[in-house]
């Protein structure tokens with residue numbers, strides 16, 4: 024019943040942790056503007072806006088499925104709330120609740136369709152992705168006449184919702200966005216669920232061996248549908264944050280983020296084929312995203328290089344994770 | 354012996370136009386080993402999938418403790434104490450041994466939504482249950498996929514015994530194993546039988562079957578061609594049936610060379 028130290032290398036988050044430290048050291052060296060607590064918290068904020076959804080996507084991928092609609096659902100969440108309340112002139116809390124229901128329904132539908140039809144989630148959610156992308160733009164244009172939602176700062180409920188979803192506070196001259204705290208909370212809850220609860224055990228099983236899981240009595244369908252709903256719930260949360268931070272939304276936003284979430288999960292050691300990964304790893308993945316995104320700016324380089332950097336990171340992380348896992352589980 | 358735990362009468366199963374199983378009858382008694390033999394594609398896996406709730410049968414009756422049943426899911430069979438160890442070894446390969454051991458039957462403490470897993474207890478029980486069945490594993494935190502085939506079978510059997518199975522169904526547990534590991538699995542089958550479980554042992558190896566079997570059913574192309582108690586059949590007859598029986602007889606005439 025002993026653990027060998029080599030086995031540690033097989034843990035999903037080890038590669039991402041090492042990479043995060045290396046990249047952190049790198050930007051500390053090349054970008055003087057990076058060397059401040061303020062910059063660190065800006066990086067953390069940037070990471071949190073990706074990391075919150077990414078942790079859900081990571082869980083879903085451990086459960087053996089993809090969600091390509093996770094990026095646009097964030098925008099859908101904000102738009103439902105904003106457009107509904109602006110058009111009908113009702114309190115924003117009503118719209119926020121409605122938006123939550125819509126998002127949960129989208130997640131449920133994704134999961135239900137995947138389980139019902141047996142079509143790979145990659146294809147089902149590619150469909151939802153296009154539908155939502157079109158609906159976001161189409162409906163926004165119908166309601167406001169442009170591709171941006173109207174400013175909702177004067178509608179009832181704005182202050183309190185902003186305090187909940189887009190709050191910040193200062194500590195020692197540094198601005199801390201509450202999304203960072205929520206991110207930490209969501210990661211902690213996800214980690215606890217994965218390792219310390221029955222549903223967590225089931226998530227690994229339905230991802231690694233769905234037929235076997237069913238054979239020993241694991242509720243495979245229910246588990247997977249809950250995972251899709253968790254992703255869209257977290258998408259809703261970030262959608263609320265974006266709306267109440269900026270008051271208005273571009274209807275075309277969110278496209279492309281679905282891949283950033285997947286990259287964060289994979290860099291964090293999540294196995295693309297399911298059954299392996301953890302929440303902390305995905306958090307490191309999102310942190311790496313935030314660091315490179317801003318590090319390039321702080322270093323004074325052309326930000327257009329960011330995507331290239333991200334691609335290289337992905338390839339490196341995947342190969343490092345692969346070797347670490349092989350070596351650790353010899 | 355009382356009422357058989359499981360009794361199949363005239364059971365058949367079609368996959369669309371393919372009839373994989375026809376008119377098969379079989380009983381499973383507590384404390385005895387029923388062997389199902391047959392060549393590849395004979396319908397052995399189909400037969401046990403019916404008993405374990407993975408596919409419902411399309412003809413005949415399946416009774417458990419005297420009550421007719423048609424299983425809609427493996428859970429229903431499990432709840433009646435029918436546990437199955439599959440050919441492809443129903444395990445999640447990347448999960449730890451102890452997590453696999455308790456998969457689907459995890460122990461939790463506390464109240465929803467704060468019901469955490471009782472990890473220490475599960476690890477301890479797994480370790481003890483494996484030792485009980487004579488299975489040696491150095492580290493139950495290993496991903497189960499890194500164990501040998503024989504060890505994985507052992508874990509699966511110990512798991513079924515621990516969770517109070519009354520019937521243990523094994524799909525070709527020795528097919529991919531060497532001599533020594535096969536021997537270990539056969540010992541585990543005997544151990545399960547001695548604890549009063551009814552064992553259904555699927556194999557295409559008559560020698561393995563004859564070492565532990567009390568009752569033998571030979572399937573060919575979906576139908577039973579032999580159904581005999583141990584006293585009614587010899588290893589030679591079993592081997593002959595398995596290797597094609599009459600066909601082999603005529604083949605030997607066709608191939609016979611002048612001496």
Ligand SMILES: Nc1ncnc2c1ncn2[C@@H]1O[C@H](COP(=O)(O)OP(=O)(O)O)[C@@H](O)[C@H]1O
Nearest residue numbers: 368371373391392393394395396397398399400
């Ligand atoms: N899911 C399935 N769909 C269609 N045909 C199947 C399916 N499973 C098994 N069969 C067919 O049923 C027959 C019996 O298969 P099986 O029960 O797996 O045999 P065995 O386990 O004895 O090798 C074979 O002809 C096989 O091709």
Ligand SMILES: [Mg+2]
Nearest residue numbers: 397398440525
């Ligand atoms: Mg088979």
